Amino acid sequence: MPKILGDRYRLDAVIGNGGMGEVWRAHDQLLNREVAVKVIREHLADDESIRERLRTEAHLAGSLHHQNIVDVYDYGEHPDEHGRTTPYLVMPLVDGVSLSAMLKSRVALPVGETMSIISEMASALAAAHEAGIVHRDLKPGNVLLSASGRVMILDFGIARSTGGESLTKTGALIGTADYLSPEQASGRQATYASDLYALGIVAYTCLTGAPPFHRETDVATALAHIQAPIPELPDEILASGIGPLIESMLAKEPGQRPSASEVAAIAGELATTVPTEVERATDPDATQPGVTTPTVGVAAPTGVLPAVSDEATAEVVTEDRQRPRRTVLISSAVLALAAIIFALLYINQPTQVEVPDVRKMSSVKAAATLASKGFKVETHDVDAAGYKPGVVVTQSPEAGSDADKGSSVDLGVATGFVAIPKNIVGKSYEDAAKIVDKLGLVPQRNDQPSGETAGTVTTVDPSKRAEPGSVVVLTVSTGSGGNDSKDEKKKGKNKKKTTVEPTATATTEPPATDADADAGDPPAAP
Incomplete structure (x- = not known):
């Protein structure tokens, strides 16, 4: 954090904190007065919408002059040596x-x-x-x-x-x-x-x-x-x-x-x-x-009152x-x-109405839509691929069905995570990778010896849910290594002992392929 912003405002002490930034007690070196400076946090400073919000605040509040409105003196964007910009807003310091x-x-x-x-x-x-x-x-x-x-x-x-x-x-x-x-x-x-x-x-x-x-x-x-x-x-x-x-x-x-x-x-x-x-x-x-030390939030600077x-x-x-x-x-x-008229109208209305389709709406808009039809709303979280957080994935009762006014409609709202299907384990790597890819995730193969059939997936990491675009590690059995595979053990039991003459040539048959692997289809998106 630079100690002087815009070659003018010396930051002395933090007097407030919040989600967007900090409020500093500062000194205006040009006009020789104490001020409050709201400085945006570094991780938000690159967001143009945030900077636009501060510009709007400066413009709108700066145009209002009233004894019950805190003035805005100045707005600036301080560049640093790394090419980053620190937006700030200057206000009076009100005790x-x-x-x-x-x-x-x-x-x-x-x-x-x-x-x-x-x-x-x-x-x-x-x-x-x-x-x-x-x-x-x-x-x-x-x-x-x-x-x-x-x-x-x-x-x-x-x-x-x-x-x-x-x-x-x-x-x-x-x-x-x-x-x-x-x-x-x-x-x-x-x-x-x-x-x-x-x-x-x-x-x-x-x-x-x-x-x-x-x-x-x-x-x-x-x-x-x-x-x-x-x-x-x-x-x-x-x-x-x-x-x-x-x-x-x-x-x-x-x-x-x-x-x-x-x-x-x-x-x-x-x-x-x-x-x-x-x-x-x-x-x-x-x-x-x-109050001996001003108590303020992000947007609650303290200090000198506007002269009105x-x-x-x-x-x-x-x-x-x-x-x-x-x-x-x-x-x-x-x-x-109006309440009396509404009550009379409500009594004469049908007790059942058609449930609207609110899937793919934001949960807030869906709740408002259902409320306008006389329904109550309940929600639960759903991990689903292809849905942004807060979007309705499922609803019960289904859209188009009739339900009593005043009854509840349950909405499954997307969490922003993707559910990992349980049936991936046991599939061939190729089939499992297709499922993972279709879910918007990145499959990564990890070969490990095990007693399972060679070429099949034995574990999935993460096993339940993942963020969209993240890597899912599929551990695949090599069928060899520390322990013999089940097929090899079975072959060993049925193999007959033979005597090979020194002058004879030993021959072997090619290994059998695993034709019984479950190809399976990837699950349909909800």
Whole structure:
């Protein structure tokens, strides 16, 4: 790791780590100020899509100037003597703690404090949406609470302009599973309303200490976003009047969610002041300790706050404060009416429907397709040749059959490994090699003496599963060596003793060939 990036930024100490890279406390030698620098990890630096993600983050976040959004000062790609490039992003150094770190310490937050956080986050989203930018990965780890109590959103790494191109492949999940909107989980494009759904999940998590739709796997979590009802909030939380706001933000249909400015106004009415670090350290009822060393994640730099006046959010928060509350309540009534209509329609629908064909789909898309038909989904792993990880290989019941609504469809999902057939052992090397080659593996012969028939495969390594394109060692019996083969022992028992005269010529018959080897056909691909 170079100590100075771009002949300007001196890296002093690591203050955060994550999957993509490290965040360093650094000194800007040109402007003589402390900054935070996010540096991509070396093994990811050669990936053009990663570099494009950072460029996009710099461009989008750099175009947003709001007191609740962390600024981006600079983006660069530092070349080294080996021809490699180190991408980096420069941000202000904000002294504070991430919301995710606070929740780990305090588990849950009171309604007033939660609404303060949500109101400021909504103000930031309103500014981003006004600029035509969708964040797409809103979560506690991307929210920073400064030492003065200000709430700031960061990490626009997978954000996009509403008119821009996606940085990911079609059908791929964008965002974090626990905070993914139903439309994103179904493979549709994220919109402004998707950010509001994620904000609703953040609010629910702050209030209860856990995201509402978390399941054991990302696929199950995504499916829960699509079809599971919102877990009911505790009575003491509902008594605050927060229920309709949370319900409207977590509406399954994007069109039924409020706007960011509406949420900012409503949450502001229920808000109290967010405690500063000093207040948390001195309040005997607070479990969050005072921060002496900033606690941050990959995208949670800490340090100097952007210079934005407190008046910047006044217009967003206070604009039309009465109308938004009525809008949310009306949306809740519409939701209730829609639920009644749906129930009546469901009663009159047939109890059995045709099972769609979801083979060769990604497991997420398959789950969404089945959920739209009223089915539940169960999955299990399958080692299968010719399938990428996460693709559906088998389904039960079969496509085209009729099944009860509400019943489960079991999906066999590819692991990315290839299963090694058990019947390879005992075959001739030629036949075994054909099977291995057809599976996308590389056969390698290893001759060894054994008591088995010469030319047949005795062991396979690996014996159960292998990565596509890897070598499979086929150990083949030579039928000779340390021990006689079974055929030779048998011949020895039946051989008659003969006397050969000194002048006679000894003759031998050519050895018999093994015509009984099982040629077999390689198994068909699943």
